[in-house]
Amino acid sequence: MTEQTSRLAAPAPGAMAVDIEERVNFTRLHEYRLFRAREALDRSELGALLCFDCNNIRYITSTAIGEWSRDKLTRYSLLTRRGEPMVWDFGSAAVYHRLHSPWIEAQNSRPAISTMRGAVDPASELPDRLASEIADVLRQHGVADSPVGVDLIDPPTLFALQRAGIDVRDGQQVMLDARQLKSPDEIMLLSRAAAMVDGAYQRVAEALKPGVCEHEIVALVNETLYRSGSDDVESVNAVSGERCVPHPHNFSDRMIRPGEQAFFDVMHSFNGYRTCYYRSFAVGYSTAPQRDAYTRAREWMDAAIDLVKPGVGTDQIARLWPTARDIGLANEHEAFGLQFGHGLGLALHERPIISRLCSLDHPMEIEAGMVFALETYCPATDGHSAARIEEEIVVGENGPQVITLFPAQELFVTNPY
Secondary structure, X not given: OOHHHHHOOOOOOOOOOOOOOOOOOHHHHHHHHHHHHHHHHHHOOOOEEEEOOHHHHHHHHOOOOOHHHHHOOOOEEEEEOOOOOEEEXXXXXXXXXXXXXXXXXXXXXXXXXXXXXXXXXXXXXXXXHHHHHHHHHHHHOOOOOOOEEEOOOOHHHHHHHXXXXXXXXXXXXXXXXXXXXXXXXXXXHHXXXXXXXXHHHHHHHHHOOOOOEHHHHHHHHHHHHHHOOOOEXXXXXXXXXXXXXXXXXXOOOOEOOOOOEEEEEEEEEEOOEEOOEEEEEEEOOOOHHHHHHHHHHHHHHHHHHHHOOOOOEHHHHHHHOOOOHHHOOOOHHHHOOOOEEEEOOOOOOEXXXXXXXXXOOOOOEOOOOOEEEEEEEEEOOOOOOEEEEEEEEEEXXXXXXXXXXXXXXXXXXXOOO
């Protein structure tokens, strides 16, 4: 990473709104997201977007309820070419949003007809009632004869929409198009989320010593983030010792011992905007194989960051990284997610996706306004240690801005002897 890149300031405003400086302007954020969704819809062949993915619902309607609803398909929204956003909510949440979300017209905040991800018996005819209501709205908005884009859906609801004569197409691609360029308000929220993880890693560095278990670090990070205002700690990976190779992408109750390497990934959100933020540590002292592996992982990372600018193809970045066989794996499917890049926003994985598995043959051009994470991984020659680094990047007109600022240029040794 160049010295200029490392000096760039990353905003981290307070969590509160104040009258003495401009921070996140949520009205402007709502308007930008709806504008981007409409623009993407207008460019497509679709007459409407029917969204069950909570990230797309939030992007279009600026409404959300408990994190428990993320995977249950209990809410949905509709945006037509001619109409205002509509949201069907979980029971009384529809009433709540009529009271507290005035940017959604009152008649457009409705109780959902939900199948609870298929748990409600399809014989109840709830899926057909849902489809009938959607078909009625499409007719009212003059787009009944146009295809409808859907992002996520359970089979009973999909079949019911088709029985209602609705031509269902892929709407997720349209929404990913809309979401790939971030506004200044989105970037500020992403930076604030990363700053919260900076603080969590400070506590990890202080607590990481022999006798501590992986799950205790996970608990510490969860507590730290929720106390600092996180609205969802999606996951904390904690990997140490012999579990570093191969990377298991989870955490366990393993106890950490002197001289071991440990790495962590913190995935949480602030006002819906997410982090994916790895850091590696050595506990008490480091070994030559650990330092060598970390140096290689850092070199791969810095080469990728230095290449980031508008107009560069994702294939150019992917080619900088080692092959699967270079890191001891059989193929790029096994190595997927290790030498990796992915967009960040309301979801953990947005565009662009950067990987030797898909980017070499199907590259995407990097644009100013993208925000993505870059990840590298290098196993050590001792057969059990490994380095894992991740940086979050904002693409500016003239190059990259790194917003993950906990020290990572060298292997961080915690509580050294």
